[in-house]
Amino acid sequence: MFRDVSFGQYYPGSSFVHKMDPRIKLVLTLLFMVGIFFVQSFAVFAFVTVFLLAIIFIARLPLRSVLKSIKGIIVLLVLTSLLNIFFTKGVEGEEPLWAWRKIEIYVTGLKQAAKIFLRLVYLVMGSSVLTLTTTPVDLTHAVESLLKPLRVRKFPVHEFALIMSLTLSFIPSLIDETDRIIRAQKARGADFDTGGLIKRAKAFVPILIPLLVGGFRRAEELANAMNSRCYEGATKRTCMRVMKLTWRDFVGGFVVVAFFTGVFLLYGMANKWGNIIWLYY
Amino acid sequence: MSKSEKVTYSSVTVPENAAIFAQNLDFTYNPKSPFAKRALKDVTVTVNKGEFVAIVGHTGSGKTTFVQHLNALIRVQKGYLNVLGQDISIKKPDLKALRQKIGMVFQYPEYQLFADTVLADVCFGLKNFGVDKDKREQMAKDALELVGLEFDKIKEKSPFDLSGGEKRRVALAGVLAMKPQILVMDEPTAGLDPRGKTEILTLVKKLNRENGVTVIMVSHDMNEVYENADRVLVFGDGAIVYDRTPRELFKLEKEIEAMNLEVPSMAAFCNELERRGFVIDENCKTVDEVFAAVMALKEASDV
Amino acid sequence: MEIIRLDNVSYYYKAYNDDGTVGSAVGVEGVTLSIEEGSFVALVGHNGCGKSTLAKLMNGLLIPKSGTVTVNGLNTADRDNIFEIRKNVGMVFQNPDNQMVASIVEEDVAFGPENLGVPQPEIVERVYEALEQVGMAEYAKSSPHRLSGGQKQRIAIAGALAIRPRVLVLDESTAMLDPLGRREVLDVAHKLNVGGMTVVLITHFMEEVLDCDSVVVMDNGHVVRVGTPGEIFEDSSLLGNVGLKAPRTIALAQKLADAGFDVPRDQRDAGKLGGDVCQSLKK
Numbered sequence: 001m002f003r004d005v006s007f008g009q010y011y012p013g014s015s016f017v018h019k020m021d022p023r024i025k026l027v028l029t030l031l032f033m034v035g036i037f038f039v040q041s042f043a044v045f046a047f048v049t050v051f052l053l054a055i056i057f058i059a060r061l062p063l064r065s066v067l068k069s070i071k072g073i074i075v076l077l078v079l080t081s082l083l084n085i086f087f088t089k090g091v092e093g094e095e096p097l098w099a100w101r102k103i104e105i106y107v108t109g110l111k112q113a114a115k116i117f118l119r120l121v122y123l124v125m126g127s128s129v130l131t132l133t134t135t136p137v138d139l140t141h142a143v144e145s146l147l148k149p150l151r152v153r154k155f156p157v158h159e160f161a162l163i164m165s166l167t168l169s170f171i172p173s174l175i176d177e178t179d180r181i182i183r184a185q186k187a188r189g190a191d192f193d194t195g196g197l198i199k200r201a202k203a204f205v206p207i208l209i210p211l212l213v214g215g216f217r218r219a220e221e222l223a224n225a226m227n228s229r230c231y232e233g234a235t236k237r238t239c240m241r242v243m244k245l246t247w248r249d250f251v252g253g254f255v256v257v258a259f260f261t262g263v264f265l266l267y268g269m270a271n272k273w274g275n276i277i278w279l280y281y
Numbered sequence: 282m283s284k285s286e287k288v289t290y291s292s293v294t295v296p297e298n299a300a301i302f303a304q305n306l307d308f309t310y311n312p313k314s315p316f317a318k319r320a321l322k323d324v325t326v327t328v329n330k331g332e333f334v335a336i337v338g339h340t341g342s343g344k345t346t347f348v349q350h351l352n353a354l355i356r357v358q359k360g361y362l363n364v365l366g367q368d369i370s371i372k373k374p375d376l377k378a379l380r381q382k383i384g385m386v387f388q389y390p391e392y393q394l395f396a397d398t399v400l401a402d403v404c405f406g407l408k409n410f411g412v413d414k415d416k417r418e419q420m421a422k423d424a425l426e427l428v429g430l431e432f433d434k435i436k437e438k439s440p441f442d443l444s445g446g447e448k449r450r451v452a453l454a455g456v457l458a459m460k461p462q463i464l465v466m467d468e469p470t471a472g473l474d475p476r477g478k479t480e481i482l483t484l485v486k487k488l489n490r491e492n493g494v495t496v497i498m499v500s501h502d503m504n505e506v507y508e509n510a511d512r513v514l515v516f517g518d519g520a521i522v523y524d525r526t527p528r529e530l531f532k533l534e535k536e537i538e539a540m541n542l543e544v545p546s547m548a549a550f551c552n553e554l555e556r557r558g559f560v561i562d563e564n565c566k567t568v569d570e571v572f573a574a575v576m577a578l579k580e581a582s583d584v
Numbered sequence: 585m586e587i588i589r590l591d592n593v594s595y596y597y598k599a600y601n602d603d604g605t606v607g608s609a610v611g612v613e614g615v616t617l618s619i620e621e622g623s624f625v626a627l628v629g630h631n632g633c634g635k636s637t638l639a640k641l642m643n644g645l646l647i648p649k650s651g652t653v654t655v656n657g658l659n660t661a662d663r664d665n666i667f668e669i670r671k672n673v674g675m676v677f678q679n680p681d682n683q684m685v686a687s688i689v690e691e692d693v694a695f696g697p698e699n700l701g702v703p704q705p706e707i708v709e710r711v712y713e714a715l716e717q718v719g720m721a722e723y724a725k726s727s728p729h730r731l732s733g734g735q736k737q738r739i740a741i742a743g744a745l746a747i748r749p750r751v752l753v754l755d756e757s758t759a760m761l762d763p764l765g766r767r768e769v770l771d772v773a774h775k776l777n778v779g780g781m782t783v784v785l786i787t788h789f790m791e792e793v794l795d796c797d798s799v800v801v802m803d804n805g806h807v808v809r810v811g812t813p814g815e816i817f818e819d820s821s822l823l824g825n826v827g828l829k830a831p832r833t834i835a836l837a838q839k840l841a842d843a844g845f846d847v848p849r850d851q852r853d854a855g856k857l858g859g860d861v862c863q864s865l866k867k
Contacts, residue, residue, distance in 0.1 A: 136687070137688055162685075166685060168686075168687045169686055169692075170684075172727075173681040173682075180388075181392070181393050183354050184390065187352055187380060187384075187387070187456075188380075188455060188456065189406050189409030205395065206393075206395045209395035213392075213394075213395075213441060214392055218679075218681075218682045222683065224677060225683040225685075225740075226695075227670070228673075229699060230667060230671060230696055231695075231699050232667070237699060237701060238697075238701050240694035242704055339762075340762075472760060474631045475790070475829045477630075477631065502763070503763075542763075545832075546832040547836070548854075550833070550855070550858045551858070552858070553859055553862070557859070568832050572843075575861060575865075579843075579845075579865060582865050
C-alpha cells in the first residue's frame with residue numbers, strides 16, 4: 001500500500017536531539033558533513049564513530065533506522081571503493097599487494113577505499129540523524145529562516161519555502177491519487193509489467209495524463225483557497241511559529257563544535273607534524 | 282499460505298449459480314511489520330449471478346479491501362475466492378480473463394480519463410483485452426449509447442471538454458464496453474446532482490434487470506441502497522456484520538444508528554407503521570410506492 | 585442589514601465553440617440578490633447552473649463582466665478593496681485535500697492571519713479559537729491527511745474563521761463527504777450562524793437546506809426563485825424543472841396531506857410522519 005509509506009523519514013520522539021532547534025540541527029549537520037572530510041586517520045575515525053553512536057543513542061533512534069539510509073547509496077559505495085582499490089597507486093617504493101597483468105592493488109589503495117567508504121557512510125548517517133529527528137515542516141522553516149539573509153539579494157526566500165511546504169502537504173494526496181489511477185487502469189486491463197522498454201513507457205501515459213490534469217485542477221482550487229485566505233505574497237506576512245533557542249541548543253551546539261574543533265586541530269597537527277603516526281594511519 | 286489450507290479449499294464445491302464465492306478471506310496490510318493492520322477478518326459470502334448487492338460501512342470497515350479482491354487488484358492472502366468459476370486464490374490467476382469479466386468503476390471515475398478523444402478512451406480497455414480493431418468501434422458505440430450519449434456527436438470530442446456528468450458516463454462506458462458479467466462500483470453517484478444520480482442509478486438498474494449483469498455497489502447513501510439493492514452487506518471492522526434484504530436490514534434501526542449509518546426515510550416510515558400494526562409490502566420502497574401502499578391501507582380501513 | 589449585494593451581475597467564461605473559435609459560456613446572467621447579515625442562505629441548483637460562479641463573485645475571486653457586487657458597501661471590482669473584502673468573506677471549497685497549504689493542522693489554520701500580518705501571539709490565539717469553534721482543537725498538531733473528510737473540511741472552515749470574517753461561504757463543501765462528514769460540517773455551520781455569522785451554503789443536497797432562512801434556486805446562470813425552504817419544497821414543478829427533488833419524507837408528507845391525511849406538510853421526521861399516518865388510519 002502506497003499510502004502507508006510515511007513521507008520524509010521522521011522518527012517520532014521527544015529526545016534531547018528531537019527537541020533541539022531545527023536551525024541549529026541543520027547548521028550542526030552541515031558542520032558534521034564538512035568535518036568528516038578533515039578526518040584523516042582510522043584512529044580519528046574511531047572517535048567519530050563513538051561520537052556518532054553517542055548522538056544516535058541520545059536521540060533514542062534505533063540503529064537500524066539510521067543504517068537503513070545507507071541502502072540508498074550502496075551502488076555509489078561499491079563503485080567508489082572499487083575505483084579506489086584498483087586505481088590508487090602505491091606510495092614510492094611500495095610493493096603491490098597483489099598484481100595481475102596491469103592491475104595492481106596496493107595497501108594504500110585499500111586504506112584509501114576504506115576511508116572514503118567510511119566518509120560516505122558517516123555523511124549519510126549524519127544527515128539521516130537530522131531527518132529522523134526533525135519533521136519536514138520544521139526543516140522547511142529552518143531553511144527559510146537560514147536563507148533569510150539572501151532576501152536582500154532578491155532571492156525569493158518566502159516563495160521557496162512556500163513551495164516546499166505546499167509540496168509536503170500535497171504529497172500524501174498525490175500518492176493516493178496515483179495509487180487510485182493505477183488501480184483503475186489495471187482494472188481496464190492495463191499492463192505495466194510486461195513488454196519492452198517502449199511498450200512499458202507507453203503504458204504510463206494513461207497514468208501520467210490523469211495525474212497532470214488532476215494537478216491543474218488541484219492547483220486551481222488551491223489558488224482560489226489561498227486567495228480567499230488573503231494571500232498576497234511575502235509582503236507584511238507574519239509567522240505563527242517562533243523558533244526559540246533553548247539550553248539544549250547551546251549544549252548540543254557546544255559539544256558538536258568542540259568535537260570538530262578537535263578534528264580540525266588534529267588535521268592541522270597532522271599536516272605540521274607528519275611524524276605523529278596515529279594521526280596518519 | 283500454508284499447503285494444508287490449500288488442500289481444504291480444493292475440496293470446496295462452488296455453487297453453480299455463484300458469481301462470487303468467498304470462503305474465509307483474511308487480509309492484513311503490511312503483515313509482519315509494526316504497521317500491520319488486519320483489514321478483512323474471515324469473510325465468507327456468496328453473491329449469486331444477477332443479484333444487485335449493496336455494500337455499506339464506514340471508512341476502514343474493510344469494504345474497499347474486499348471489493349478490490351474481486352478483480353485481484355489485491356491478491357488473496359488467506360482463504361479462497363472464486364469469481365465466475367475462476368479460482369483467483371491461486372498464485373498466478375489469468376488476470377486478463379478475470380478483469381474482462383468483472384468491470385470495476387472507481388470513485389470519481391472521470392478522473393482516470395486520459396485519451397484525446399472519447400472514442401479512444403472508451404476503446405482503451407477493449408484494446409488491452411485484445412479485441413479486434415474493427416470490432417472495437419462498434420462495441421464502444423454500444424457502450425456510449427447504453428450510457429445515454431450520442432455516439433456521432435461525442436466520439437471525436439476531448440473527454441476533458443465535457444461536463445461533469447458526461448465525463449462520468451464516458452468513464453462508465455469505458456468499463457461497460459467490455460460487456461462485463463459483474464459490475465463493481467465504488468460510490469458511482471458521489472458528487473453528482475440529483476438528476477445525475479438518478480440517471481446513473483437507472484442505468485445500473487437496467488443493466489442488472491435487463492442484461493442480467495451482477496451488480497456490486499458500494500454506497501454511503503442509504504436511501505439509494507434501500508431503493509435499488511436486492512441485498513445489503515454491512516461491513517464493520519473487517520467483517521460482514523449483516524447480510525440481509527434492505528427491508529429486513531433497516532428494521533434494525535437501533536443497530537444501524539449505532540453503526541453511524543442512516544436509516545432510509547421510507548424504511549423509517551414503514552417501520553413506524555409496522556410497529557403500530559400496519560403492514561406495508563416488502564417491495565414498496567420509493568416515495569410513490571409507499572404512498573400507494575398507504576392509500577391502499579386507507580381504502581381497506583374506509584370500507 | 586445587508587452584507588452582500590449583487591446588482592444585475594453577469595459573468596461569462598471563455599469557451600471554445602465546436603468549430604474551434606473562441607466564444608463564451610454563461611456563468612451567471614442578470615443576477616440581483618441581497619444577503620442579510622446574520623442569515624443562513626442556501627444556494628441550490630444542478631451541477632453547472634452557476635452557483636459556484638456566484639460564490640466566487642462574492643469575494644472577488646471573479647469580477648463581474650457587468651453589474652456590481654458589493655460586500656459591506658465595498659465594490660469587488662475595485663482592486664484596492666479586495667483585501668478588505670476577503671477579510672469579510674471567508675470561503676471553503678469542495679475538495680478538502682486541495683485547500684491545505686501546510687502539513688500540520690495549526691499551521692494550515694494560521695495561513696490566513698499570517699497573510700494579514702497579524703502579530704504572532706494573536707495568530708496563536710486566533711488559530712486556537714478557530715479550531716475550538718469547529719471542535720478540532722485536539723488535532724492542532726496532527727497531519728491533515730490522516731483525518732476524515734469531515735474533519736478536514738472543519739479544518740478548512742477553521743482556516744477561514746481565523747481571518748475573522750462576517751460571512752462564511754461554503755462552496756459545495758459537503759459534496760465529497762459521506763453523510764457523517766456532511767452532518768459534521770453542517771452542524772458547525774449552524775452553530776456559527778447562531779453565533780451571528782452569515783452563512784451562504786452552496787449545495788445540491790436538498791436535505792441540507794431544511795434549516796436555512798432562505799433558499800436561492802438557480803438554473804442556467806439565472807436565479808429562478810428565492811423563498812423559504814417550505815415554499816421551495818411546495819413548488820414541485822419548479823424543482824422538477826431545475827432537476828432537484830424535495831427530501832423523500834417531505835415529498836411523502838405533501839402527497840399524504842393532499843390525499844386528506846392529517847399530517848404536517850413539512851414533516852421531516854419519517855418516524856413521526858408514520859405515527860401521524862397511523863393516527864389518521866385508525867380514526
